[in-house]
Amino acid sequence: MKALLVCEYREGKLLETSYELVAFAEKLGAEKAMVLIGSESEAPKVNGTVYLADAGKYGEYNPDVHKKIVLAAIERENPDYVAFVHSSFGWDLAPRVAASLKAAQISEIVDIVDGKFEVGVCNAKLRRTVTPKSGKAVLTIQAGAFSAAAASGAPQLERIEPADGASALEFVGYEPAEKKDVDLTRAEIIVSAGRGVGKKENVPVIAALAKAMGGELGASRPVVDAGWVEHSHQVGTTGQTVSPKLYVACGISGAIQHLAGMKKSDFIVAINKDKDAPIGEVADVLVVADVLQFAPALTAMLQK
Amino acid sequence: MKVLVCIKQVPDMESRFKANSSGNWYDEADLAFRMNEYDEYAVEQAVQLREQLGDAADVTVLSIGPDRVVEALKKALAMGCDRGVHVQDPAVSLKDPWQIASIIATYAKDKGFDLIFTGMQSQDRASAQVGVAVAEQLGYSCATTLVGFSFADGVVTAKRELEGGLKGVVKLRTPALVTCQLGLNVPRYPTLPNIMKAKKKEIQAIPVVDILKEEALAATASVYPPARKGGGIVLEGDLNDMASQLIGILKEKTAVVR
Numbered sequence: 001m002k003a004l005l006v007c008e009y010r011e012g013k014l015l016e017t018s019y020e021l022v023a024f025a026e027k028l029g030a031e032k033a034m035v036l037i038g039s040e041s042e043a044p045k046v047n048g049t050v051y052l053a054d055a056g057k058y059g060e061y062n063p064d065v066h067k068k069i070v071l072a073a074i075e076r077e078n079p080d081y082v083a084f085v086h087s088s089f090g091w092d093l094a095p096r097v098a099a100s101l102k103a104a105q106i107s108e109i110v111d112i113v114d115g116k117f118e119v120g121v122c123n124a125k126l127r128r129t130v131t132p133k134s135g136k137a138v139l140t141i142q143a144g145a146f147s148a149a150a151a152s153g154a155p156q157l158e159r160i161e162p163a164d165g166a167s168a169l170e171f172v173g174y175e176p177a178e179k180k181d182v183d184l185t186r187a188e189i190i191v192s193a194g195r196g197v198g199k200k201e202n203v204p205v206i207a208a209l210a211k212a213m214g215g216e217l218g219a220s221r222p223v224v225d226a227g228w229v230e231h232s233h234q235v236g237t238t239g240q241t242v243s244p245k246l247y248v249a250c251g252i253s254g255a256i257q258h259l260a261g262m263k264k265s266d267f268i269v270a271i272n273k274d275k276d277a278p279i280g281e282v283a284d285v286l287v288v289a290d291v292l293q294f295a296p297a298l299t300a301m302l303q304k
Numbered sequence: 305m306k307v308l309v310c311i312k313q314v315p316d317m318e319s320r321f322k323a324n325s326s327g328n329w330y331d332e333a334d335l336a337f338r339m340n341e342y343d344e345y346a347v348e349q350a351v352q353l354r355e356q357l358g359d360a361a362d363v364t365v366l367s368i369g370p371d372r373v374v375e376a377l378k379k380a381l382a383m384g385c386d387r388g389v390h391v392q393d394p395a396v397s398l399k400d401p402w403q404i405a406s407i408i409a410t411y412a413k414d415k416g417f418d419l420i421f422t423g424m425q426s427q428d429r430a431s432a433q434v435g436v437a438v439a440e441q442l443g444y445s446c447a448t449t450l451v452g453f454s455f456a457d458g459v460v461t462a463k464r465e466l467e468g469g470l471k472g473v474v475k476l477r478t479p480a481l482v483t484c485q486l487g488l489n490v491p492r493y494p495t496l497p498n499i500m501k502a503k504k505k506e507i508q509a510i511p512v513v514d515i516l517k518e519e520a521l522a523a524t525a526s527v528y529p530p531a532r533k534g535g536g537i538v539l540e541g542d543l544n545d546m547a548s549q550l551i552g553i554l555k556e557k558t559a560v561v562r
Contacts, residue, residue: 010466060470063446088466091425091432092448098433099440104521105401107431122428125321126330129525137522168445170475174460177469188560205518213561225487238465244558248431253318256430265347267558269550275538276320281530285553288540297543301551 003030004079006070008089009038009055011174018044019148022143024083026149027112034075035067036130040157047153051076051160058162059169061089068162074101075158076243086140087237090246094140104132108256110145118156123255124278124292144260179281181232182216189215189246192262194225195289196251196272200228205252209295211250212302218262220252236261251291273296305361307415309350309385309406310438311343313369313376314428320384323527326520329397330428330527342423344491345484349453350421351384352489356455362386364417368407370394374507382494388505393512399520400446401429405437406518411510412442419460419481424449424483432483439481448483 003020007014014036024094025032038044041042043050051073058065070093074082082097086108090157098105111118116129117139170182178242184190191210193203203223210217219229221236235242237256247265252258254270262268263282270283273290280286287294309353315321315335324331338346347365354361365385367373370393377388392409401409420442424436432448439446450472452463464472465485476482489514494502537553539546554561 009429051485074536086432087448088464088472092436092464092517095401095433096440096446099405099437105433105520107401107433120430120529122315122319122321122330124530125317126323126527127530128527130522131323133519134521167479168477169447172473172475173464175463175471175473179435217464221486235465238469242466246558267421269554274320277542278530280536280538283536284557285539285550287546287550288538289543289546293408294543294546298375298547298550301547 001028002077003028003032003081003083004073004077005032005034006082006084006090006093007034007036007038007044008085008087009036009042010060012039012042014038014042014044015027016148017087017137017143017241019151020141020143020146021083022083022149024045025045027146028081030081033079034155035076035160037069040265041142043155043157045151046155049077050058050155050157052157053160062094062169062171064167064169065091065162065165066093066165067100069160071100072124072160072162076158081137083139083141084272085194088140090140094138098138101136101138102134102140103136105132105138105140106130106132108142109139115275120256123253137172139201142159142256142260144263163191167187181230183231183243184216184218184235184240187216187242187244190218190219190235190242190244191215191248192216193229193250194220194221194252196253197223198292202227202228202292204228205292206293207250209250209299212299215246218242220255220258229263249279249283250295252279253277254281305357306350306415306421307350307361307363308412308420309346309354309363309365309380309418309433310342310422311347311365312372312423312426313337313367314340314426315345317427319492322529327526327528333441337372337375338559339379340423340426342425342484342486345486346421346423347380347383347385347490348483348489348491353419354384354411356376362391366391366408366411368393368512369396370402378502379473379494382499383504384498386505388507390507390509391512391515394531400522401433402437402521403516403518405434405441407512407516408434408438410515412438419478420444420462420481422454422483424485426443428481436480437484442479442481445476445480446482447476448526449485450482451485451488451502453482457500
């Protein structure tokens with residue numbers, strides 16, 4: 001069994017998540033080769049073949065061109081599986097490769113169970129195992145679900161080129177993240193507000209708890225999208241990935257994207273009305289309560 | 305300018321879910337269904353484009369599923385889409401993303417849509433495949449995960465959301481398909497006059513067998529609740545008791561609360 005792992009590369013750097021694909025291939029028991037649209041100096045430190053196309057020539061991510069490069073590597077390698085990280089790169093490129101091969105795609109794999117691929121359903125409230133029916137299959141793995149393999153080894157580089165460089169899409173440029181008024185990645189304690197706080201007017205209840213604990217205020221995506229809390233406080237794959245000593249999730253049900261951004265915290269407390277909320281899966285302590293009643297009680301006791 | 309918006313109806317994600325008796329999807333009994341959140345942004349963007357272009361634009365909204373999805377179509381029509389298409393399929397949840405994409409592509413082929421909007425994923429299955437697969441099957445250019453959209457002179461300028469707050473700007477020539485991320489715009493609430501007006505708009509019904517040409521490429525083996533992580537402490541009961549218990553645990557287990 002062979003797996004072709006598609007590295008992610010941005011602005012001159014190999015993304016570390018590429019090593020999660022190596023761990024996934026090991027768990028799958030597959031022989032691996034990798035493909036990188038990047039530079040030789042940034043080639044992943046792994047043993048085995050790395051197909052390399054020059055980023056200097058093909059620029060930043062262009063799905064049409066990158067698809068043709070991955071297809072060229074597939075033609076050489078003839079893998080059973082083609083794997084990506086489920087990221088803005090992977091979920092964009094994988095379906096294009098799958099469609100070109102007319103292969104099954106299985107998205108955001110969290111585990112391998114009895115040789116089947118396990119994925120989440122309904123914000124991970126249920127799980128589903130999926131099997132491909134096609135000869136080859138395209139897979140994307142959830143970021144953080146497979147702990148990155150150590151970067152050790154010397155790749156054997158093989159140059160590849162796309163069939164042609166034509167594209168109906170033009171990359172214009174990057175827009176940097178808004179300047180952060182708070183750097184959550186350095187916080188020792190984070191107290192985050194989720195949809196369960198109900199409305200913007202209730203956010204100060206959570207902010208007061210954060211202050212009483214000596215921590216920073218965090219937030220889940222829906223709370224930021226609703227404009228209750230600034231984006232710089234957002235925890236999750238599209239916000240900041242954090243690993244504080246203590247993380248307190250207030251009224252956060254635990255969508256995959258949020259869990260991926262905080263589950264490496266040393267100690268996790270969840271305050272939630274719903275005992276079955278997915279946040280309970282990662283919580284060291286689950287307080288089953290309405291956060292708007294419990295947070296003030298806890299704040300008052302901490303201030304004593 | 306012909307525009308297509310593809311929407312899905314999904315359960316309220318705050319619901320409790322359990323596997324159905326066949327163990328191949330969730331049990332739909334007692335669930336409240338609504339328009340997929342990502343698709344609300346897709347509908348809003350299509351309607352804003354229609355407002356920009358006036359009567360030179362015509363927006364079709366399409367949904368696949370049992371009869372209940374007509375409610376989602378009516379909402380999209382009340383938000384400002386011109387016409388609806390209901391692909392009737394009571395067994396939609398058992399189709400894989402490739403088949404769903406092929407149904408849409410078969411419908412859209414030969415209709416000359418210049419632009420297709422979809423959500424970047426559904427809230428229940430979350431494969432993030434269907435939009436891109438439709439574009440591939442139709443040979444359209446495609447950008448995903450939009451948090452910014454503008455259109456001028458046949459060119460779409462799309463702002464894609466990447467990781468950690470970074471965004472990437474791309475330009476695409478039409479015909480194109482874009483998938484919409486949360487926060488792209490502010491989806492409007494349908495007003496009562498527009499709800500009334502929407503009742504007169506046409507919803508074409510097409511039995512799925514007429515336009516499904518593809519076999520599934522992947523199959524669901526089973527659906528089940530996640531295993532509980534052992535060791536987590538669950539506190540229930542009186543607020544003050546729980547607060548003092550929690551403080552005790554934090555003092556013992558973490559170095560940061562004293």
